[in-house]
């Protein structure tokens with residue numbers, strides 16, 4: 001029996017089993033069995049590297065965004081509109097057969113947008129190009145789930161389920177469960193929260209299913225069995241997702257209004273070029289990119305060429321900023337001067353652990369730079385409006 005058949009069989013058994021206190025442990029065990037099989041399903045076939053099939057696209061720019069959706073929802077039309085790169089669009093399904101990259105220029109940053117083939121129910125089990133599409137989505141920073149506003153609202157749930165089946169968690173944070181495997185000592189089970197979904201026995205059974213006999217586990221919230229399995233599997237990817245309802249030109253105003261009010265959602269029309277600017281702004285906000293402008297001593301910063309940090313990848317500390325500029329810079333640094341919203345006063349003298357914010361300006365002072373930095377430096381600075389864009393771009397910085 002293949003892995004997919006095994007999963008189907010267990011799913012059928014779960015559907016047959018009544019949910020009550022007595023079957024709770026058995027159901028938990030079945031969930032763990034499915035999770036293990038799905039992980040097996042994700043392992044690339046022996047002798048291959050993974051995604052394959054012309055789907056590997058080199059990362060480019062300051063972040064990567066994947067377009068995921070059923071066929072013919074308008075993914076390619078959207079890529080062409082936002083990036084200027086042509087991706088074939090047509091009224092028949094599966095027009096796009098590979099991964100097509102384009103570049104969005106926004107806020108002086110470059111975002112790589114990936115058009116992908118449509119995916120369908122069963123994608124997680126390898127239907128269509130599901131596996132390759134999912135592998136590419138996992139490599140991106142956020143997902144735009146493109147939906148047809150005129151079609152069934154169930155599509156969003158189906159796609160979410162497909163992505164969950166392969167370990168993607170959309171708009172969720174990791175469960176607050178501490179878990180550490182040990183060599184000896186048995187299982188130590190603790191919780192700092194009242195648990196209503198999981199008890200010690202169920203936890204032991206799940207761990208037993210994974211052949212884990214020595215571990216430390218601490219629940220910091222009222223987590224579920226699924227949360228526990230996610231933590232044990234350890235391979236889940238937590239991603240932001242924006243639900244993009246396209247084709248609002250063909251639905252009534254009441255539907256548009258309802259869809260627009262759902263969390264993490266935006267309504268657009270590629271045909272009428274409606275709301276695309278709002279989509280870009282939302283996408284950029286969700287990516288959590290932080291632009292930092294470097295200011296050479298005695299000069300104005302170059303506002304066209306930011307150093308772009310990410311709160312998700314690598315962090316936004318002064319240390320991350322320095323590493324971004326040069327790998328040896330951290331060793332040479334004495335302190336930095338920071339202007340902008342992260343600074344208590346302008347400029348603030350900061351160390352490596354200071355966390356920078358979008359549009360901050362940083363001047364690096366190296367150890368050998370001591371000479372030029374007299375005490376008068378601090379007298380000459382004025383505090384301006386809170387936004388660096390107002391303050392710095394109009395009023396030259398005192399240097």
Ligand SMILES: Nc1nc2c(ncn2[C@@H]2O[C@H](COP(=O)(O)OP(=O)(O)OP(=O)(O)O)[C@@H](O)[C@H]2O)c(=O)[nH]1
Nearest residue numbers: 072073074075076077089090094095096118270271
């Ligand atoms: N009415 C309407 N039609 C649209 C809109 N956007 C795209 N379409 C049409 O929808 C059809 C499918 O568009 P595509 O861009 O090929 O869709 P896709 O999601 O890339 O499709 P696949 O590559 O096959 O998965 C085309 O006929 C488009 O012209 C829109 O905003 N409104």
Ligand SMILES: [K+]
Nearest residue numbers: 072090092095
């Ligand atoms: K199409």
Ligand SMILES: [Mg+2]
Nearest residue numbers: 075076095096
């Ligand atoms: Mg397409």
